[in-house]
Amino acid sequence: MPNAPARQPSPTPVPSRLAWAGYLLGFGLGGFFDGILLHQVLQWHHLLTGLEAPAFRDIRVQILADGLFHALMYVIAIGGLLLLWRSRRAFTEQGADRLLFANALIGFGAWHMLDGVLSHWILGIHRIRMDVENRLFWDVLWFVVFGVAFAAVGWWLRRGGGDGARGGFRKAATPVALTLAVLVAGPIAALPPPGVTTVMVLFTPGTTLPAVFQAVAAVDGRMVWHDPSGQLWAIDLGTGGNPARLYRHGAMLVSNTLLPVGCFNWIRG
Template sequence: MNTSPANRSPSDIQRRLVTTGLILGMGQAGFFDGIVLHQLLQWHHMFSGIKTDATVAGLELNTLGDGLFHLFDWFLLSLGITLMWQLVQLRVPLSTRTLLAAGVLGFGLFNLVEGLVDHQLLGIHHVKSGPHELAYDIGFLILNAIITASGWRLLRTSQKQTASSPQ
């Protein structure tokens, strides 16, 4: 890894830290969705909107979909950890606030995109199927829009704070 001074500019470090936080937040959001909504609450599986999980064949397909989703989440977290490790190796000050803000932003963005694409556009599943599935889907989108906006606001204030601090 090249750690020359040219690759250690504050703006480069800041950009890399934000990217790392976004990726870590996205991976955490995916695991949260998979663990809480798929496994603990058992509200849906990955493909329950197109193939029922009430049959053995349907459950097998949905379990496969859940596994592929978790594999993708694992990849995101592994990538985020690798990027964080590379940043730590630079031995420069890193802003915890920036990392956490970017993580919150990544968490919200992941669920916002997943909610729009999987629930609304493709209809492969809903947050909770049934007579009120649209209300659950809209609630999920609103909650994650709030999380996304909060992450964006935290990130903006963090970047202003970092820019005004002495280097």
Template sequence: MPARAMHQDTLHGGNLRPLAWAGGCIGFSLGGFFDGILLHQILQWHHLLSRVRSPVLENIRLQILADGLFHALMYVIAAVGIWKLWKSRALCALPRADRTLWGHALMGFGLWHLLDAVLSHWVLGLHRVRDAAEIPLLWDVGWLAVFGLLPLWFGWRARRGPPAGQGGADVPRPQDGSVPARSPGTPGRWLSAVLIVTGAALASVWPQAGRGGDVMVLFGPGVPAAAAMERLSAVDARVMWADRSGALWAVRLEDPAAARRLYGQGAWLVGDSRLRWGCLSWMGAGPST
């Protein structure tokens, strides 16, 4: 069957499965980002591998690296969802397309927290929701109920739609079987919002060379503290703080272009440090520099 005929058959049959997969992937990745940004970075209740007992993982640099790789995986899943949404954008004109998309997005969000609780918290023991809590299980169960089971339930209800006679009937189709003209509505707005958010996310991980000010600099393995200090001095960076390992530094850059030069001198990350004081209070005071 020609590709065009298959595409028309998909439209006529009302097959919304591609939109379901798109919403599920996007919701799943948003669940991961929500967990990683809120719990790993803002509240700092745990890292991805904070309960793994290993001398290697006592280094905060490797814990941050593990969190970064986790977020990279979420970007891949989000990209798959956005690609599927773009490929199936013609389906947004079908009845119930909006419910299918955001219903499965909610289910994907809840599924992430369900898998995280079962696998990461209880089976593998990588971390708990709040590692420092007296009864970590209570936090695990409460978090799963609010951010896992409730979104799953609401998503399941949304994708089913209202009962017949309450606004749930499909829009009548012409006799030739074609899809009636209809504004993309909510799915179209979803697509626009997702593309805007993704663009902003990608822009946020770009080297912060366009602006100076306070930044965090993370050097890779093999760069001792003395060498890191020399490289920071070479770009006229004013050191404000450093961790005990000498890998993570808070500095002030007068020249915005200096950020990119640090990448060529062994830096793994040069980023905005608006949240640095929360990070420093969690890790403890470093050596005075």
């Protein structure tokens, strides 16, 4: 009898944490894309623009909400990076790179679909464009293009679509590209919108009121608000103020700067 053909070994299942790494990274990038493009670059809306209560009319509250939103996206993206690191050995398995990229596209689309349904239509905290009459058109356009379409492409790739054109995918390129995208998008999201000159300044414990006044004078600023403890201040820098100077006068953390340099100086001291 002729020998039976050797059975090809079945591929090793890709660990679920690699799949979730793609979902979380794509979801976080979707949030960064929304916040950077719509909140800061185009300034079509802020996170809570649709709320009519007087407290939410304050631009400082709106910017604070945007910052907390970006912080949440950071946490989600970092979770994805940790899962990606823990599943790094899985990239020796066939199809791992495709799965990561496909799931990232699905996560990116899932963010926009969730944002459309929850934020735009159920809670009504904002719409894609607040300055137009036909807001529903822009909501649906964003939902379809950046939500449904991206998720559909990701699902198609996950199901094996495009096998003939896989030459462009490299096993190392996908995780590196996703990691760099998260690391670049996060700091950009921390930058203030154009024209915003107010910063929140957290002074080190024990900073006296005269020292705060001296810090404000050093940047030619104007005091806007402070909390009862006297440590947290809102300072308007005007158009030419340099917030980095505040670190020389007892500031521990200044918002709208990429690195909390003052924290490191305070620790060393």
